[in-house]
Amino acid sequence: MVQLIFSLLMGLALLAALYVLVFPSPRARRGGEAIIGARQALTTLQLDLLPPEFVSRLFSAEDFDYVAAASSEDTRRLFLRQRRKIALLWAAQVQNQVLNLKRFHLGRSRFYSRLSVKAELSLALRFAELTAICRVLRIIIYARGPHAARPAVHAMAGIADRVCAASAKSLDFLAASRADGLSGGSAKSQAVL
């Protein structure tokens, strides 16, 4: 009889452990989703929106000069209209992805990693700088066209690269600490940016 009760208790304990593994707590699930979202934002920025060859093609002086020299007034207008539209779309996408990363840093990363005050301040400044440049860039593109925005684009791409590198380090650390947490290890080490 005692053995039967013991076996039943063991079975219940195993079922409970299985339940916890299969259905994690809402907080852990939200944390996982935030990390996935931030990772996607980072990938979109690094692989799709900010590669130098793509940015230089979008704001290319060579294309502008070619169209100015080789085509009619109508084609020139079509080219400028098209490039302005895409440059605005690009700047808006960059701004959205930067805001996604910023939201993640403000809301989630501090639950897992203890950044130094200096690192937090530096990152906050870079996010503020990047958001401001994105806004200025959109105004320049809208008012004067993409060819006038080249210096601002290069400045923005430089800052965005640094923010992406800092976020990538933070995300790598978080992924490692979550893996440690799942395997029962300690995640108390400190992320240094």
Added chain:
Amino acid sequence: MNGAASQRMDVHEALDDLNRRTLSAMERVLDRMIYLASLRDYNTGLYHHAGLASQFTSEVACEAIAACHRDVFQRLLCLPLSELVAQLDGYIKSTFCEAGIFFSTWRKLEPYRVAIPMNADPVAAELLFSNFKVALAILEARQKSCPVTAPAAWPRP
């Protein structure tokens, strides 16, 4: 060696085979993109190539063609506009289609919209579509200013 690593090697070999035997015969990147897009089933989004599938497997062939398509898309995207205009001009000549009909059809149907890889970044895709629109406009204006008339009759053989 595990299954995933072996599949990766197969995809690499299939990609090499595709580049060496088929794509090397096409000089223009534009021709390559149109050809690779034509291998895709529009209902499933999967690529089919009987030769590659018989040498490897359907999955490996599909993955290799998809990788190649993404690469060709990136290369076409990074071309200067002048080079895209030259490639489109060469493509039009290779179709033996009357230029006026070609321009009108491409303006209406915009077939380049279905020629890009399925998971292409939307901003990159828009840049390529816009480059096609401008390239078509440049070639059309050029054709109007100095039209190339077709011969009234083919020469006697």
